[in-house]
Amino acid sequence: MKQKPLFIAFSTQKGGVGKSTFTVLAASLLHYQKGLNVAVIDCDYPQCSVYDMRKREIRQLETNLHYQSKAISLFESLGKQTYPIVCSKPEEAISRAEEFLSKEPADYDVVFFDLPGTINNEGVIATFMGMNYVFVPMSPSRLSMESTLSFIIPASELIREHTDIKLKAIHLFWNRIDGRIKKEWLTHYQGVIREFGLSLMQTAIPQSVRYDREQSLEGSDAIFLSTIFPADKNLVKGSNLDLLVDELLEITHLKPRI
Ligand SMILES: Nc1ncnc2c1ncn2[C@@H]1O[C@H](COP(=O)(O)OP(=O)(O)OP(=O)(O)O)[C@@H](O)[C@H]1O
Ligand SMILES: [Mg+2]
DSSP states (O other): OOOOOEEEEEOOSSSSSSHHHHHHHHHHIIIIISOOOEEEEEOSTTTOHHHHHHHHHHHHHHTOHHHHHHHHHHHHHHTSOOOOEEEOOGGGHHHHHHHHHHHOSSOOSEEEEEOOSOOOSHHHHHHHHTOSEEEEEEOSSHHHHHHHHHHHHHHHHHHHHOTTSSOOEEEEEEOSBOTTSOHHHHHHHHHHHHHTTOEEOSOOOBOOHHHHOOOOSSSOOOOSSOSSSOOOHHHHTTTOHHHHHHHHHHHHTOOOOO
């Protein structure tokens, strides 16, 4: 019998806080560096930005010998290719994923769902509630926090009250922390998060150009955000991405295969 993969989303009602960025970074690190078998369902329909990113990268790879040979040796050493990215409407994402998995000969460990920033209809809420784990990036501004918590607090109350919901826990983490943010401000919101029984991850992600740089496989620069390569080890230093992924593995009990 085929194993059932974990369904995971970096999701929140707030737009532009890093959902797609962390979906790609975590998927690539787990698939190419930790040896897990990953699939991505890109639900930001019809833009499908992750799916488009893969298409762009493949086009760039065709004319770039440096990255071509890097990709070939990576796939040879792993004994597998890139992870699949399936584009889907958010409300159909779970049935699309199940249909996809049923046709695949391979076993998958984890499926990441990149949900849109608007979770405002029953179908999308059902997809959100159909995850095993949801990780919520929060940027440290009052407006962003209010918008995040106004969705996450009722969602977590719902999953506490209804034990038949698949989603059991929501984990929040700080993203885009920079030196100007007052410690008291963070402590205040950490208190609010705990008061509502929400779980805050230990890892906080700094504001960093690594996360924000438009990247391409056109030159030979080290790459951070890619659907074909894991984030470059030197660029990972100081980004806290490795710590976030380790914490995610611990929470989800996923075991690296290499
Ligand atoms: N820690 C960080 N430091 C600097 N820039 C960041 C960081 N995290 C995310 N960003 C940048 O923020 C922008 C928005 O990120 P992203 O597209 O992942 O957000 P999103 O939540 O998926 O947005 P949407 O709601 O539109 O789907 C991107 O340009 C990304 O590179
Ligand atoms: Mg997005």
